[in-house]
Amino acid sequence: MAKSNRNFKNSFITVNPSFFTHLLSVSPFYSPKKNPKIPHHCSSSNFVLLFFSSLFILCTFLGICFLTFSPNSSTECSELWPLSTFPSISVTSLSSVLKHNSGSREYDVTVPLPPRGLASNLNLSAEEEDFWKQPDGMGFQPCLRFSLEYRKASSGIAKQKRKFLVVVVSGGLNQQRNQIVDAVVIARILDAALVVPVLQVNRIWGDESEFSDIFDVEHFKKTLQADVRIVSSLPSTHLVPKQSIENQIPCHVSPMWIRARFFRRLNEEGLLILKGLDSKLSRNLPLDLQKLRCKVAFHALRLASPIQDLGNQMARRMWIEGPYIAIHLRLEKDVWVRTGCLTGLGIEYDKIIAMDRESNPDFLTDKLNMTQSARRLAGLCPLSAQEVARFLKALGVSRNARMYIAGGEPFGGNNAIQPLIQEFPNIITKHMLTREGELTPYMNRPSILAAIDYIVSLSSNVFLPSHGGNMGRAMQGHRAYVGHRKYVKPNKRMMLPLFEDTSISEEEFRKNIQKLHKYSKGQPELRTKKMDRDVLAYPVPECMCKR
Helix, strand or coil: CHHHHHHHHHHHCCCCCCHHHHHHHCCCCCCCCCCCCHHHHHHHHHHHHHHHHHHHHHHHCCCCCCCHHHCCCCCCCCCCCCCCHHHHHHCCCCCEEEEEECCEEECCECCCCCCCCCCCCCCCHHHHHHHHCCCCHHEEEECCCCHHHHHHHHHHCCCCCCCCCEEEECCCCHHHHHHHHHHHHHHHCCCCCCHHHCCCCCCCCCCCCCHHHHHHHHHHHHHHHCCCCECCCHHHHHHCCCCCCCCCCCEEEEEEHHHHHHHHCCCCHHHHEEECCCCCEECCCCHHHHHHHHHHHHCCCCCHHHHHHHHHHHHHHHHHCCCCEEEEECCCCHHHHHHCHHHHHHHHHHHHHHHHHHCHHHHHHCCCCCCHHHHHCCCCCCCCCCHHHHHHHHHCCCCCCCCCEEEECCCCHHHHHHHHHHHHHCEEEHHHHCCCCCCCHCCCCCHHHHHHHHHHHHCEECCCCCCCHHHHHHHHHHHHCCCCCCEEECCCCHHHHHHHHHCCCCHHHHHHHHHCCCCCCCCCCCCCCCCCCCCCCCCCCCCEEEE
């Protein structure tokens, strides 16, 4: 720094005076010779003009030199993207990025295609216009400004070569993403280097994809290089034949608990292997760690190029035809087994689910003592295709609306989604959208197929989940983070009694549904209103701030 300051001073000392003379000569007020016809007071006036114009040019030159040689200054909320950048994204490229300055580094985030406008010749009702209208975002924009204390600690943590954390993650794509995010945060808490996470073979789908098959490893390392050191494999000095795997971690543990439990052991052994991280780390972390979670989820975990490119192509094919709704239908067989709900497809189908549930009792996930009817009324079951269709009609969606159906193969095949197709015939799936052979390499890779669904859903005008879950939460937060794209969350607990009430008219049903979802328009909801909310679903205010 001192050297650069000396050079800065010397640059002024060695400037040739003729340089200023040249600048002065191009001034409109400069006159090399006195005009004898001009009165003396006019000459004095010219002299004053000459003096101030020269002073102006000199100040301008000094200002340019200062801006050229001085470091960039930071502001309180300097790491922002203007919302105005989103509509300018090229239609031909879904992988446009928003540059995010952080000191001397840059890291990017994949953004969706801009919301596709409605055709001007459509005679839309007020309800239809309101459904397609995008939220304004209330001025919230991404803002990941880490504290000075965090940045000071980063220099040592990012160079860690003695302590290593290995994490084994499980589940589907979005469950894996959540655990990878927490793995990075735990490595930061323990001042350890993180080995690229190991993806456990999914016992339901048999997906054998590795981290590098789904995510861009080098981008993952580069984006987080100032936060945590990430390595592809353990060094030979840390390979041990029998290393215990820690999987007995209670839910929602704090950073203090993590350090108290593992810090000393990690210092002594130099290696810690964790498994089963799902929902184990607290959702109420210190501010810097919350920002780190957003940085990992929205910036570092970029999909591998082949997946991203295919997803981009499919999103463009949907987008170019006009606005569309993405619906995550949770009608897969494992969802019915896990939720303990009736399929609505008949006794034969329900018997199949019951048998699977009995043979795998650990699959049932929540409130085991509730009856199937009580579970449904409590909002613990996915909406059926018929219920989704009725819900969309009540919100004012027209019959010719285009819909992209995300999710795996529905249990019951076409029979399961036929009620939705009858009401909305413009139903499109990834298998219909791709060309011959494009999905062939990924047919036995459910996580990659889910990643493609994710990309196409992110660019939709409206996203609607038929059930909660990791995909719905991930889409909610990501759509907020990249421009507050509309997200409609069905209020199942309040509206299911309306579905059950046969005495209510369709008009009354419609008014009640619209009233229940009046404020479900994708507007930012503060996570601090309910502290148990996940920052990845509710990035305001920790990861987003008002300009």
